[in-house]
Each structure stands twice: as C-alpha cells, then as structure tokens.
Amino acid sequence: MAATALGATDNAARQAFGVFFTSHHRELGRLAYLLSGDQDAAEDITAEAFAEAWRRWEHVARADSPIAYVRRIVVNLAADRIRGLTRERRGRRLLGATWSERTLGPDVAAVTDVREALTRLPAGKRACVVLRHYYGLSEQETAQTLGISVGTVKSQTSRGVAELAAMLGTDGGAGAGPGANGGTGTGPGTGTGTSTGTGTGGRRRTRAGAEGRRRGRG
Numbered sequence: 001m002a003a004t005a006l007g008a009t010d011n012a013a014r015q016a017f018g019v020f021f022t023s024h025h026r027e028l029g030r031l032a033y034l035l036s037g038d039q040d041a042a043e044d045i046t047a048e049a050f051a052e053a054w055r056r057w058e059h060v061a062r063a064d065s066p067i068a069y070v071r072r073i074v075v076n077l078a079a080d081r082i083r084g085l086t087r088e089r090r091g092r093r094l095l096g097a098t099w100s101e102r103t104l105g106p107d108v109a110a111v112t113d114v115r116e117a118l119t120r121l122p123a124g125k126r127a128c129v130v131l132r133h134y135y136g137l138s139e140q141e142t143a144q145t146l147g148i149s150v151g152t153v154k155s156q157t158s159r160g161v162a163e164l165a166a167m168l169g170t171d172g173g174a175g176a177g178p179g180a181n182g183g184t185g186t187g188p189g190t191g192t193g194t195s196t197g198t199g200t201g202g203r204r205r206t207r208a209g210a211e212g213r214r215r216g217r218g
Contacts, residue, residue: 017057021050024067028074034130035078037119045081049073068145071131075146079123117167124148125160132157 028049033042053060053070063069118126124146131142132153142157143150 013057013061016061017054020053020060020066020070024070025050027067028070031071031130031135032074032078034115034118034134035075035123035126036081037115041078041081045074045077048077052077065141065144068141071145072147075123075127079127113168114164117164120167121160121163125156125163128153128156129160129164133161 025046029042029046032045032049033039036042036045049070052073060066060069118129121129127146128142131137131145132139137145139150139153139157142153146153148156
C-alpha cells in the first residue's frame with residue numbers, strides 16, 4: 001500500500017514537472033540566452049536548470065512562485081558561465097582584442113550590439129536589467145527571483161542601464177567641442193576652431209612674403 005502511494009506521488013510529481021517544463025521552457029531559454037549571449041550556452045544552461053529543478057522539485061513545487069525559483073537557478077548558472085567568459089575576454093584583451101573590433105556592417109542588426117553589450121555588464125546588473133526591462137518583472141518580483149533587496153534591484157538596474165547606454169553611445173555624451181589648439185576635434189565632439197595664421201592660405205601668404213623680401217635684398 002505504501003509503495004502504491006509512493007508511486008502515485010511520484011507520478012503526480014512527474015506530471016506537474018512536465019506541465020511546468022512545457023509552460024516555461026521557452027521563457028527560461030530566452031532568459032538564459034539574454035544572460036549568456038550565446039545560443040549553445042543558453043541551451044546548456046536551460047537544460048541544467050531544469051535538471052536542477054527536477055532534483056529540487058519538492059522545494060520548487062512548494063515555493064510561492066516556482067517560476068521565480070527556477071529563474072534564479074538560471075541566473076546563477078548563467079553567472080557562473082559568464083565569469084568564465086569574462087576571464088577569457090580579459091585574456092583576449094591582453095592579446096590586443098578590443099571593443100572596437102566588432103563588426104558594424106549594415107547587415108548586423110542593432111539588437112546584436114545590445115546583446116553583446118549586455119554580456120559586458122557584471123552578472124548582477126545584467127540580471128536586473130534583463131528581468132526588469134525585458135521580462136517586465138516588478139522590483140519586488142526581481143528581488144524575489146534574485147534573492148536580493150528591492151533597493152539593490154533599483155541601484156543595480158539604474159547603473160546597468162546607464163552602463164549599457166554608455167557602451168551603445170546613447171547617453172548623450174557625444175557633445176561638440178573644439179579640438180586642441182583650435183583645430184578640428186578628434187574625440188566624440190566635432191568642433192572646428194580657427195586661429196590666426198594657421199590656415200593653409202595664411203601659410204602660403206607668409207611664405208610668399210618671405211620670398212619677396214629675400215629677392216628685394218638680392
């Protein structure tokens with residue numbers, strides 16, 4: 001009798017997990033992709049997250065929000081993966097790889113830059129930005145998912161968005177200003193300054209006057 005009851009409970013758990021998997025696999029896969037920036041990594045993270053959820057299913061099923069519980073698993077797995085990628089990127093930078101090496105051809109969608117920029121955010125900020133702005137979770141829901149305070153969600157999200165804007169050049173920082181010595185600026189600003197006698201025509205007139213004086217002396 002006890003064995004029959006145990007079997008029935010196990011079957012019910014499998015059915016409940018199957019429903020959960022079907023309902024949330026796609027969403028959690030997108031979350032893993034946005035956090036990792038790599039499709040293969042996202043598939044691995046998603047599969048591992050569901051495996052972990054099944055191992056902890058008794059706790060997951062009893063949670064106030066099972067999906068929030070498993071989202072947190074995805075976030076933690078993605079953070080582990082990204083730490084390894086960050087170490088790899090640092091190694092590449094030592095060999096001369098830089099942010100400017102991105103391909104910005106006309107066939108590359110702007111969303112590619114956003115996803116690449118996301119991977120450059122620290123894991124905590126990235127998770128807050130994705131959950132708040134992509135998934136539309138409230139600050140309370142994001143805090144519950146990540147196991148942090150609402151205040152931390154606010155600050156991490158605000159800083160993350162600011163850093164993304166800076167990386168994508170959408171922060172309004174490209175002001176206009178004169179270049180050094182009154183010339184054309186070479187930085188983000190593009191101002192053109194003038195100074196007496198430094199233009200091409202000024203140099204020609206100066207050389208012509210000097211030549212005339214030398215001929216007069218001769």
